[in-house]
Amino acid sequence: MKTELIEIKKQFGTFQALKGINLTIEDGEFVAIVGPSGCGKTTLLRLLAGFETPSDGQILMQQEIVASKTNALPPEKRNIGLVFQSFALWPHMKVKEQVMFPLKHHRFVRPELKKNSEARVTEMLNIVGLSHLADRMPSELSGGQKQRVAIARALSASPSLLLMDEPLSSLDAKLRVELRNEIQLIHQKIKTSIVYVTHDQSEALAMADKIVVMKDGLIEQIGTPEEIYFYPQTEFVASFISKANLIEGSWNGDYFSPSTSPSTRWYYPNVADSFKQSGVCPVRPEQLQLSKDSDGLCGEVKNLLFQGREVSCIVNVNGKEIHFITGIHNSLKIGDHVTLNVTNL
Amino acid sequence: MTGNSFNDETLDRYKSLNTKKKSSEWFSLLFKNKNLYLSLLIILIVFVIPVIRLFLMSFQANDSFSFENYTNILSEKYTWTVIKNTCLIVVGSTVISLIVGVSLAWIMAYTNIRLKKLMQVFILLPFIIPSYIVTIAWTQFVGNIKAFDINLYSMGGIIFVLGISHYPLVYLFTVNVLKKIPRELEWAVRASGGGQLKAFWHVTVPLALPGIVGGGMIAFLSNLDNFGIPAFLGIPSNITILSTAIYQEVIGFGENAFSRAATFSVLLAVFALFATGIQWFLLRKSKVTETAAADNSPRFYLCKSRPFVEFSIWLFIVGVSIVPLLSMLKTSLLKVYGLSFTLENITLHNFNYLLYDYDKVATALLNSLKLAGLTTLICLIIGTLVAYFRIRKPSFLTKALEVSISIPYTLPGMVLALAMIFTWMQPIPGWNPGIYGSIWILLIAYVTRFMILQVRGSSSAFTQISVDLEEAAHISGASTWSKWRYILLPLILPSVLSGSILVLLTTLTELTISSLLWSSGSETIGVIIFNFEQAGYTTYSTAFSVITLLFMGILAALVYGIIYIWQRSVRAS
Numbered sequence A: 001m002k003t004e005l006i007e008i009k010k011q012f013g014t015f016q017a018l019k020g021i022n023l024t025i026e027d028g029e030f031v032a033i034v035g036p037s038g039c040g041k042t043t044l045l046r047l048l049a050g051f052e053t054p055s056d057g058q059i060l061m062q063q064e065i066v067a068s069k070t071n072a073l074p075p076e077k078r079n080i081g082l083v084f085q086s087f088a089l090w091p092h093m094k095v096k097e098q099v100m101f102p103l104k105h106h107r108f109v110r111p112e113l114k115k116n117s118e119a120r121v122t123e124m125l126n127i128v129g130l131s132h133l134a135d136r137m138p139s140e141l142s143g144g145q146k147q148r149v150a151i152a153r154a155l156s157a158s159p160s161l162l163l164m165d166e167p168l169s170s171l172d173a174k175l176r177v178e179l180r181n182e183i184q185l186i187h188q189k190i191k192t193s194i195v196y197v198t199h200d201q202s203e204a205l206a207m208a209d210k211i212v213v214m215k216d217g218l219i220e221q222i223g224t225p226e227e228i229y230f231y232p233q234t235e236f237v238a239s240f241i242s243k244a245n246l247i248e249g250s251w252n253g254d255y256f257s258p259s260t261s262p263s264t265r266w267y268y269p270n271v272a273d274s275f276k277q278s279g280v281c282p283v284r285p286e287q288l289q290l291s292k293d294s295d296g297l298c299g300e301v302k303n304l305l306f307q308g309r310e311v312s313c314i315v316n317v318n319g320k321e322i323h324f325i326t327g328i329h330n331s332l333k334i335g336d337h338v339t340l341n342v343t344n345l
Numbered sequence B: 001m002t003g004n005s006f007n008d009e010t011l012d013r014y015k016s017l018n019t020k021k022k023s024s025e026w027f028s029l030l031f032k033n034k035n036l037y038l039s040l041l042i043i044l045i046v047f048v049i050p051v052i053r054l055f056l057m058s059f060q061a062n063d064s065f066s067f068e069n070y071t072n073i074l075s076e077k078y079t080w081t082v083i084k085n086t087c088l089i090v091v092g093s094t095v096i097s098l099i100v101g102v103s104l105a106w107i108m109a110y111t112n113i114r115l116k117k118l119m120q121v122f123i124l125l126p127f128i129i130p131s132y133i134v135t136i137a138w139t140q141f142v143g144n145i146k147a148f149d150i151n152l153y154s155m156g157g158i159i160f161v162l163g164i165s166h167y168p169l170v171y172l173f174t175v176n177v178l179k180k181i182p183r184e185l186e187w188a189v190r191a192s193g194g195g196q197l198k199a200f201w202h203v204t205v206p207l208a209l210p211g212i213v214g215g216g217m218i219a220f221l222s223n224l225d226n227f228g229i230p231a232f233l234g235i236p237s238n239i240t241i242l243s244t245a246i247y248q249e250v251i252g253f254g255e256n257a258f259s260r261a262a263t264f265s266v267l268l269a270v271f272a273l274f275a276t277g278i279q280w281f282l283l284r285k286s287k288v289t290e291t292a293a294a295d296n297s298p299r300f301y302l303c304k305s306r307p308f309v310e311f312s313i314w315l316f317i318v319g320v321s322i323v324p325l326l327s328m329l330k331t332s333l334l335k336v337y338g339l340s341f342t343l344e345n346i347t348l349h350n351f352n353y354l355l356y357d358y359d360k361v362a363t364a365l366l367n368s369l370k371l372a373g374l375t376t377l378i379c380l381i382i383g384t385l386v387a388y389f390r391i392r393k394p395s396f397l398t399k400a401l402e403v404s405i406s407i408p409y410t411l412p413g414m415v416l417a418l419a420m421i422f423t424w425m426q427p428i429p430g431w432n433p434g435i436y437g438s439i440w441i442l443l444i445a446y447v448t449r450f451m452i453l454q455v456r457g458s459s460s461a462f463t464q465i466s467v468d469l470e471e472a473a474h475i476s477g478a479s480t481w482s483k484w485r486y487i488l489l490p491l492i493l494p495s496v497l498s499g500s501i502l503v504l505l506t507t508l509t510e511l512t513i514s515s516l517l518w519s520s521g522s523e524t525i526g527v528i529i530f531n532f533e534q535a536g537y538t539t540y541s542t543a544f545s546v547i548t549l550l551f552m553g554i555l556a557a558l559v560y561g562i563i564y565i566w567q568r569s570v571r572a573s
Helices: A041-049 A095-105 A111-115 A117-127 A143-156 A173-190 A201-207 A225-230 A235-240 A273-278 B003-016 B025-029 B033-057 B068-075 B077-110 B116-128 B131-144 B155-180 B183-191 B196-225 B228-234 B242-252 B257-283 B306-332 B349-357 B359-392 B396-410 B413-425 B439-463 B467-475 B480-508 B512-517 B525-535 B538-572
Strands: A003-012 A015-025 A030-034 A056-061 A064-067 A080-083 A161-165 A193-198 A210-215 A218-223 A245-252 A255-258 A280-283 A288-290 A297-306 A311-317 A320-326 A337-342
Touching (some): A030 A201, A041 A080, A080 A143, A095 A117, A095 A143, A111 A117, A117 A143, A117 A173, A143 A161, A143 A173, A143 B467, A173 A201, A193 A201, A218 A225, A218 A235, A245 A320, A297 A320, A311 A337, B033 B359, B033 B396, B068 B257, B077 B196, B077 B242, B077 B257, B131 B155, B131 B228, B131 B525, B131 B538, B155 B228, B228 B525, B242 B257, B359 B396, B359 B525, B396 B439, B413 B512, B467 B480, B525 B538
Parallel strands (some): A030 A210, A161 A193
Antiparallel strands (some): A003 A056, A210 A218, A245 A255, A297 A337
């Protein structure tokens, strides 16, 4: 199902949570909405779900208007599923009853699913790997199992759009990586459109077909993970998604000279015009390398964080912290003076 | 494409996909904004208007507005005696409740005494048993103590019986707060070099204060509100306090009786509101550690003194709660009041007579049961809906609603009873539908007064359910009706019903409001016992009290049985 948002605005009292959002979610697409807390991503999801009514603009699902300023279809009348951050499993129902509930109540359930609802429940529990726990109560499940049940429940009625609201953020790190993989496999299997809200940029990069970066109620950039990561359009996207250092200096065509060492010239192609205009170069930590000659960013090592595969290094350059990554065999020590240059990865 | 018309058209088309109109559509209509606000407004009027009418009535003398009632009443010596009595009795009994309640709470919360659960049941007993029955029991008990000549029909007697009737309130408030004080805070004092006593004074006492103050204020208001005890003990001995003064004004039918009663009521209401104000002021800054879980394991280990402490508590509990009831039972079995308790004087005649010969008793039992049942049902439905909106849609309106529903309960019962007369005798001036003088006024008054109990019970049920669970139901396609039926009701029912039990048992044995609003044919349990007691039929009043306690026990067992079966079937299905 194709979903379109046209000039969506949302006002809470005097606070404008969304300031005009235009977005299309194609059929079968996995869209991740990412941004810091308070950027409006959850509001956007709640508008798609139907828990909120837009203050302005329209939401179309399959070319039908489901929400506008004057009217909004309630959630139960939209063909959607939702996975909550808190799992939201009903404490008085067994696992199989949770998954059965949408099959009984959803008006968009296809007749053949409704007829074979028992089989559908088994199928869904198989997909999330929980068929052996069908008779458990939610209180008897671990966090990861709970979220798997919630996913099975959200998908059992075969919705055309699946909304996921930070589904992994209440799980521990190991489970997060595990479920990340599983959600993607499920998406490949069922091919329904997914809107996935998260504040974790690595989740968005790993899972999505398309990433929407939001800030202060506006979309900063839409693109594939590669586009967003390698070619950020704004400073915010560069620092939030690619964790880039924003180095001040001057541009000359595709060449950049940092203001702390004007004689240095880095070849940096394909950078967005906005960076050229503001005289900033977004350099990702892995793009910086120690160099022997004295030309480049000069500074003093402030801290070294051993990460196993690499060492994350913080260098103080004229009072500004520059992050870069270096191999574990480098014998850097805190207090060392170093010179950094961009390598063209 | 002209924006809105297109929208509406497609929306309609979208909606017409789902033409299956369910019988439950009305239910979701209730949740539409306009209807919601209208019903909220009506509720607001029902709960607030009586108080306003009462207030206006107190300024009415000889059918015109004046301060005459106030100037007259405040210049009478009688009034000042009444106010002095009220202050002495209320403050005295509150002090007793506080001392007993706080000490028991500390011992129960922190020490390693045994059989705490059983103790707690007995501690709460005086709270569940109607205070007038406690009074009757105590008068019989004191009469049996031959060694001392104790006269309960005195100031001291009233203070004592009030105090032991309301200490469970202080106990309940304090014990919960005490258990929630994290023991690490006390350990932190010890680790910083302070002793046990320092920890007690610098951590336990300040942190428990909200509970102690809250419990003390509730006890204060309950003592102020109580009618049964001062009526049973004070009227025969000519000790009048504000609540009995209002009662006597109204049944005395003197000149300007209603206006004078209204004026006394305003005085009494001012006392109550003053206390509520102080409570609010003292508690406004305290943030009770709501989220902290109660810690039930002991913090102080009594060694040698444990049997002694346990024995003292049991002695106190049994002496205060059980023995008086046994004395009452003893009296109820006597052929004639005053005979000694020997085999030839024992008879079941009193019970026989009440249950089979004196038809007012059966009527009263039935009346009280009907009233309590209907009140509980109405409060259950409306109170739960109000609680839902209060918790889920917090706004100025819903907050105002909760406050206005709590007013009739905060006000002393006698004040509310009078307000009810003024409001429902002629709901619209000039039109008397005959509500006053029938059983319906009692129903309306009970609902008005006890609604807040259900609202509070249901509110706590809703706060325990995350909004996500409701949203998950909607996302899964459930209509408002299905959501309530399959998700909300199963989850809230146990705690909602425990609120209902409170409403049921309180209305079943209500006396204060009933004593003013009953009419021939609409007697309630409380009224019949009150009338027996006033007429001096002690064997009947004790026997009927015994019957009432059995009746309450059976009802509570029934409701708890239903909850138990429901919970089991929810789990099984």
